[in-house]
Amino acid sequence: MTFHQPVQDTPLLRVTGLTKHYGARIGCADVSFDLYPGEVLGIVGESGSGKSTLLASLAGHLRPEFGRIAYDGRDVLAMSETERRRLSRTDWAYVHQNPRDGLRMGVSAGGNVGERLMAIGGRHYGDIRAKATDWLGRVEIAADRIDDRPSAFSGGMQQRLQIARNLVTAPRLVFMDEPTGGLDVSVQARLLDLLRGLVRDLGLSVIIVTHDLAVVRLLADRLMVMKSGHVVEQGLTDQVLDDPQHAYTQLLVSSVLQV
Amino acid sequence: MIRIENLSKTFTMHNQGGAIIPVMAGGALQVAPGECVGLIGQSGAGKSTLMRMVYGNYLAASGRIMIGDLDVAQAAPRQIIRLRRETLGYVSQFLRVVPRVPTIEVVAEPLLQLGVEPAAARARAAALLAQLNIPERLWSLSPTTFSGGEQQRVNIARGFAHRYPALLLDEPTASLDAVNRAVVLDLILEAKARGAAILGIFHDEAARATVCDRLIDVTGFMPKAAA
Amino acid sequence: MTDQAYNFAYLDEQTKRMIRRAILKGVAVPGYQVPFASREMPMPYGWGTGGVQVTAACLVPEDRLKVIDQGADDTTNAVSIRKFFQRTAGVEVTEATAEATVIQTRHRIPETALSEGQILVYQVPIPEPLRFLEPRETETRKMHELEEYGLMHVKLYEDIARHGEIATSYAYPVKVEGRYVMDPSPIPKFDNPKLGGNAAIQLFGAGREQRIYAVPPYTQVVSLDFDDHPFVASKAPHDCDLCGASESYLDEVITDDQGSRMYVCSDTDFCATRQEAGHHGRLGVPQFSSKKIAKSLEGFCAAEGVTE
Ligand SMILES: Nc1ncnc2c1ncn2[C@@H]1O[C@H](COP(=O)(O)OP(=O)(O)OP(=O)(O)O)[C@@H](O)[C@H]1O
Ligand SMILES: [Mg+2]
Numbered sequence: 016m017t018f019h020q021p022v023q024d025t026p027l028l029r030v031t032g033l034t035k036h037y038g039a040r041i042g043c044a045d046v047s048f049d050l051y052p053g054e055v056l057g058i059v060g061e062s063g064s065g066k067s068t069l070l071a072s073l074a075g076h077l078r079p080e081f082g083r084i085a086y087d088g089r090d091v092l093a094m095s096e097t098e099r100r101r102l103s104r105t106d107w108a109y110v111h112q113n114p115r116d117g118l119r120m121g122v123s124a125g126g127n128v129g130e131r132l133m134a135i136g137g138r139h140y141g142d143i144r145a146k147a148t149d150w151l152g153r154v155e156i157a158a159d160r161i162d163d164r165p166s167a168f169s170g171g172m173q174q175r176l177q178i179a180r181n182l183v184t185a186p187r188l189v190f191m192d193e194p195t196g197g198l199d200v201s202v203q204a205r206l207l208d209l210l211r212g213l214v215r216d217l218g219l220s221v222i223i224v225t226h227d228l229a230v231v232r233l234l235a236d237r238l239m240v241m242k243s244g245h246v247v248e249q250g251l252t253d254q255v256l257d258d259p260q261h262a263y264t265q266l267l268v269s270s271v272l273q274v
Numbered sequence: 275m276i277r278i279e280n281l282s283k284t285f286t287m288h289n290q291g292g293a294i295i296p297v298m299a300g301g302a303l304q305v306a307p308g309e310c311v312g313l314i315g316q317s318g319a320g321k322s323t324l325m326r327m328v329y330g331n332y333l334a335a336s337g338r339i340m341i342g343d344l345d346v347a348q349a350a351p352r353q354i355i356r357l358r359r360e361t362l363g364y365v366s367q368f369l370r371v372v373p374r375v376p377t378i379e380v381v382a383e384p385l386l387q388l389g390v391e392p393a394a395a396r397a398r399a400a401a402l403l404a405q406l407n408i409p410e411r412l413w414s415l416s417p418t419t420f421s422g423g424e425q426q427r428v429n430i431a432r433g434f435a436h437r438y439p440a441l442l443l444d445e446p447t448a449s450l451d452a453v454n455r456a457v458v459l460d461l462i463l464e465a466k467a468r469g470a471a472i473l474g475i476f477h478d479e480a481a482r483a484t485v486c487d488r489l490i491d492v493t494g495f496m497p498k499a500a501a
Numbered sequence: 502m503t504d505q506a507y508n509f510a511y512l513d514e515q516t517k518r519m520i521r522r523a524i525l526k527g528v529a530v531p532g533y534q535v536p537f538a539s540r541e542m543p544m545p546y547g548w549g550t551g552g553v554q555v556t557a558a559c560l561v562p563e564d565r566l567k568v569i570d571q572g573a574d575d576t577t578n579a580v581s582i583r584k585f586f587q588r589t590a591g592v593e594v595t596e597a598t599a600e601a602t603v604i605q606t607r608h609r610i611p612e613t614a615l616s617e618g619q620i621l622v623y624q625v626p627i628p629e630p631l632r633f634l635e636p637r638e639t640e641t642r643k644m645h646e647l648e649e650y651g652l653m654h655v656k657l658y659e660d661i662a663r664h665g666e667i668a669t670s671y672a673y674p675v676k677v678e679g680r681y682v683m684d685p686s687p688i689p690k691f692d693n694p695k696l697g698g699n700a701a702i703q704l705f706g707a708g709r710e711q712r713i714y715a716v717p718p719y720t721q722v723v724s725l726d727f728d729d730h731p732f733v734a735s736k737a738p739h740d741c742d743l744c745g746a747s748e749s750y751l752d753e754v755i756t757d758d759q760g761s762r763m764y765v766c767s768d769t770d771f772c773a774t775r776q777e778a779g780h781h782g783r784l785g786v787p788q789f790s791s792k793k794i795a796k797s798l799e800g801f802c803a804a805e806g807v808t809e
């Protein structure tokens with residue numbers, strides 16, 4: 016048995032001083048962090064603390080006023096929209112809280128999963144279908160549901176379908192906004208397990224926004240705590256949860272039952 | 275392998291009037307490869323706190339915690355993640371797992387994280403579970419519904435799956451019957467024999483006598499001012 | 502006789518200039534949908550007001566106009582548009598494809614090969630090929646701009662998944678000159694191969710949607726498909742019962758209450774010309790002139806309320 020996995024010494028994503036206002040109100044302010052290949056970064060904070068704003072700014076859905084985002088050494092904010100959108104459908108993935116925002120409800124499950132393949136030039140129906148079938152299997156959706164529309168799926172299945180649709184092109188960076196929100200607890204657990212396996216097997220880098228500390232405890236390597244648009248604390252997930260340094264984090268941790 | 279120097283720790287309770295609670299000062303110890311050092315001291319003396327600082331779970335206020343050539347007290351999160359994956363194992367008192375994941379996967383996971391072939395990882399997991407007398411019919415079930423003793427054994431199997439050069443053991447034999455206790459002690463002796471440096475907390479004096487080469491009383495690291 | 506109450510070809514000169522600018526832009530950027538300010542025309546939208554405005558902007562007094570609807574010169578729609586331009590522009594009209602300088606069409610490309618100098622004007626109901634899966638106009642424009650055409654293949658994928666083959670048989674999407682994906686209007690996919698490398702100028706007008714686009718002469722036009730489900734320009738596997746043509750697009754016509762049917766060229770001029778030249782098919786006897794069939798089809802279409 017050999018165990019040597021080289022530690023990658025260049026971050027996949029390097030964020031510095033990212034700031035986004037909504038008029039006079041702060042969305043997120045002066046956010047900086049590095050994300051390395053294979054790392055899962057959790058972002059927690061109360062409702063309105065700027066988590067989604069930060070995620071949307073990182074993913075290019077919002078335009079921050081200040082700061083830099085370097086992806087794989089490339090300046091994301093200086094990219095043309097064409098380049099950025101190309102990145103969004105190849106190297107990046109975005110899993111929405113509500114699967115309806117991330118799926119095409121009028122298109123079959125297979126078509127949903129195949130879309131990204133076709134978007135990057137997939138032109139062999141048989142191959143696309145085989146890949147879609149494989150991915151449905153990976154997210155535990157039976158192969159015979161491939162021609163059903165997502166509207167015929169349960170919430171948990173829709174969320175898994177959304178994940179398959181996003182991961183089929185083997186992205187390197189995945190953004191997730193409350194991926195387990197709105198699901199009941201046993202379905203959440205199943206999804207978490209699935210995500211952990213995918214993260215490990217595909218070496219994904221993930222930024223996951225959630226207000227569920229149990230979710231980040233199980234999924235995230237590192238944790239960033241946000242309050243009023245600012246990052247008040249960041250570090251190793253279990254360290255931040257078990258030995259929080261900032262008053263706000265202490266409050267956050269103490270206000271949930273054992274995580 | 276493990277070298278601690280001048281370690282201190284305080285907790286600041288921001289939501290309780292900003293009270294600052296010093297819990298450790300001047301902590302120091304060393305564990306050589308192949309050696310097992312036991313931590314002793316009254317309840318609340320700081321055994322688990324020290325252990326957690328070594329694992330990077332608690333932040334040190336000052337001092338050095340060298341594991342090999344990495345100072346955990348100064349290390350970046352990803353250095354600690356790598357250390358935990360490759361070098362430093364930890365058997366905590368409680369098993370914390372994703373619900374629904376089968377026991378065999380829970381135990382194999384540290385190896386899968388290292389990129390070991392799934393078949394090889396599962397074979398190793400199966401061997402450990404068998405050795406720890408977890409009935410095979412339970413392997414495909416999630417350990418979340420297991421008894422305390424069963425969970426503890428799953429936790430131990432997981433902690434020993436990868437042959438870490440350094441190991442932290444927090445009461446590994448606490449809720450075990452005599453047979454399983456003996457199995458765990460064997461595992462510890464086996465790890466020592468292959469050169470692992472082990473830091474452990476054992477309430478069970480007989481166990482301590484079997485595996486520990488030295489004992490360190492952490493009461494000596496309690497801050498004088500607060501004591 | 503020109504109706505003097507109107508400007509030549511009904512539209513005022515300024516409007517025609519505006520439309521011509523849109524046409525020129527369309528010709529310069531093949532397949533790109535150019536917005537234009539569509540005018541009210543004295544006919545309902547479903548009657549091809551987009552095509553009519555494009556024709557109006559193209560016509561000069563020397564032109565010879567042909568108007569077809571599903572290949573036929575004699576349907577109500579074709580007749581009234583032809584009459585409209587006879588009245589408002591006083592141009593000559595013809596049914597002979599080869600003699601026309603401007604041909605306005607709905608749902609067909611003539612069988613007879615077009616030549617340089619001819620203009621083929623299509624009536625377009627829905628210009629946006631991405632519309633059915635992405636209803637947001639802002640998003641579809643962006644997709645064109647950034648050449649994000651994966652969605653077009655999703656539609657074809659869905660077709661195959663559901664029907665075992667690409668079932669789209671009308672308005673089959675094409676890529677123009679390797680750049681823009683375009684809806685060729687609801688022509689049968691049988692006609693798609695004629696879009697590419699055509700000697701004529703092809704102009705597309707959508708009145709309600711206010712878009713004009715174009716395929717200039719000899720432009721590359723490729724029908725989208727999959728490697729393992731290639732595009733096939735299919736037609737009914739018959740010969741024309743009137744003129745015996747084996748290579749033309751056919752309409753199926755029920756001829757009596759017993760359900761007897763016959764297949765006839767949808768292009769009436771093509772069929773008649775062949776018959777005059779002495780070709781005949783299974784039922785190619787004098788009492789079945791293709792014109793009569795066209796008349797009966799017209800009645801059928803009107804009864805079914807078929808428009809664009
Ligand atoms: N579109 C917007 N316009 C104006 N203010 C906004 C907008 N979106 C967010 N904000 C404000 O920005 C701050 C950060 O909001 P954000 O949505 O990023 O929080 P969040 O941490 O994602 O919250 P939640 O946990 O509720 O999703 C809040 O004060 C919020 O009210
Ligand atoms: Mg949010």
Ligand SMILES: [Zn+2]
Pocket residue numbers: 741742743744745746749765766771772773775
């Ligand atoms: Zn014929």
